[in-house]
Amino acid sequence: MLGAASLPIPPTPSWPEVYSGIPARLADIAAQTKEKIFSQRTLPRAAERTQAEELPILPPEITRERFNEAVAELRKDIGEKNVELNDKPLIDGWYMEHPNTHDAFHIMEQDDTVSSATVYPGSTEEVQTVVRWANKYLIPIYPISMGRNLGYGGAAPRIRGAVVLDLGRRMDKVLKIDPDNCSCLVEPGVSYFALYEAVQATGYPLWIDTPDLGGGSVLGNAVDRGVGYTPYGDHFGCHCGMEVVLPTGEVVRTGMGALPGKNGEDNPCWQSFQYGYGPYSDGIFTQSNFGIVTKMGFWLMPATDHTSYMITFRDEDQYPEIMSTIRPLAINKVLGNVPQLRHVIQELAVTGKPKSYFYDGPGQIPREVIRKWAKEMPCGDCSWVFYGTVYGPDEFRRGQLEIIRREFGKIDGSRLMLPEELPEDHYLHSRVAVCSGVPVLRELDWLQWLPNGAHLFFAPIAPTSGEDVKRLFELCRKRHEEYGIDLFPTLCVASRESHVIVNLVYDRSSKESKAKAYNCLRAMIADAAAEGYGEYRTHILFSDQVAGTYNWNNNALMRMNEALKDALDPNGILAPGKNGIWPKRFRGKGWEILAGDQRTSSLPAIVKEPAAGEKL
Ligand code: EUG
DSSP states (O other), X not given: OOOGGGSOOOXXXXXXXXXXXXXXXXXXXXXXXXXXXXXXXXXXXXXXXXXXXXXXXXXXXXXXXXXXXXXXXXXXXXXXXXXXXXXXXXXXXXXXXXXXXXXXXXXXXXXXXXXXXXXXXXXXXHHHHHHHHHHHHTOOEEXXXXXXXXXXXXXXOSSTTOEEEEOTTTOOOEEEEETTTTEEEEOTTOBHHHHHHHHHXXXXXXXXXXXXXXXXXXXXXXXXXXXXXSTTOBTTTTEEEXXXXXXXXXXXXXXXXXXXXXXXXXOTTTTTOSOOSSSXXXXXXXXXXXXXXXXXXXXXXXXXOEEEEEEEESXXXXXXXXXXXXXXXXXXXXXXXXXXXXETHHHHHTTTOOHHHHOOXXXXXXXXHHHHHHHHSTTOSOSEEEEEEEESSHHHHHHHHXXXXXXXXXXXXXXXXXXXXXXXXXXXXXXXXXTTTOOOOGGGGGGGGSTTEEEEEEOBEEESXXXXXXXXXXXXXXXXXXXXXXXXXXXXXXXXXXXXEEEEEEETTOHHHHHHHHXXXXXXXXXXXXXXXXXXXXXXXXXXXXXXXXXXXXXXXXXXXXXXXXXXOTTOOBSTTGGGOOOTTTTTXXXXXXXXXXXXXXXXXXXXXXXXXXXX
């Protein structure tokens, strides 16, 4: 078979021509990144579907005849071209050209978590139409904003054959940028790249906040409670107001948005006061399947001066000391943002060179080999690298940096470096951008580590304490050794806790590589829960297991979530199984994938046969 690398590589779609495309300022970087990714690929670009199954794959409990009737009706309702059947070869693409038909980083078979069709609503009213249609036919729908949640399932529905509701393609407007209130209102299809350009075009001195990669949906990331790296890095915490289509088709606005403005206008405080009156509902529409968020407000940070720096630490076992230095600095806000503490192996990985460049033996790259390479790099022979940023006028930053130098300086062998001391292509310059709200693509370079590189995150929360982080690292180290996977830990430190992000990189052409990553993640989730640690977010196929660890008082929280689910979505049409929440219709029928489950597909373990006389 010819390698995919031998085909010419078409250019990346550009923004604003394509809503999810790359802005001109990053076109060259995107071309280089795409070239690198495709040069590491042995899989064909498009996979012919097997002939064994008729296409499209159907949602559960519906006949093909009824499905076709439903699709015909939907096409009539919202336009022929806005409904696409998923009956063509599956194309994994890459980050900037990702599929909305399946998980680009499939951890089971590529055609496991696939949709039956994709529908593109163009307005909140059309979302309501689709929701009512789903209720009529009992077809599960799976909303995505842009589908770039790669590492957590991407665009893939949890239920095979669900209809993906791709909100972003036609609902991609920045509805408002308010320079006085310092806020914006966006639709699901607005990426960080797009919002950044929109804010720049106004000329207002405002920042957005971006995660490590800028292609994701601003709204989508916030409803999954993602993290960024300016002082506004808590994306859900910095949102203000939502518009949500409920699973029955009703539309609500939350916070002050519930109070109609004068003359039919939006409430003037919708993006100013988060809580409104009554129970604070916004939280239940994050990491859930209780509603479809069609508009969301965000606070924008006034632009300010900033300085990023990196500090290297010599010894592997210094992290307890590092953590106890970080904690008071974070709580006292001497650290201006969510800093990252990375293991030195990442200094190798973010160069974008494949693992085979550094080491071509089997199993994990040995510590000595990492050391040999690190010695030649700007970070030198170190074990941990801390990336931080301080904000504000010169005299503020000087004062903060002085404290930071003094406190970290107490750790033997530590060394602080500023951007001007490092070569132009060093990763610190990418941190400078991200930590001042400029979205980039650099983090993708990780994927080069293995051919057909894909990744999966283990993302537990730990107290910002050396003891706790040590316990988590030890269990990760043990499991990574057992499965022969390189350990890539990054700590994202908020003031009182750390998101301990472990990036499992695997080769998605290899069943064995996938199985190792999959089993390693399942084991770590269980090990962490046994020690009292839980994940802040997870891949769709691990959500039952993770939700199951939040089981205090006989699963009281899940029982409450199920009560909400049944009340809001009586027909169980909205994203069944997302975040481990199954509607009544699917609950307890073998869909849940819990710890120790041996199945090799996402389908129910026990297929329920319809009883005599029961309607399909
Ligand atoms: C990262 C951070 C995350 C996450 C996935 C990846 C960063 C990797 C803080 O949350 O969920 C460098």
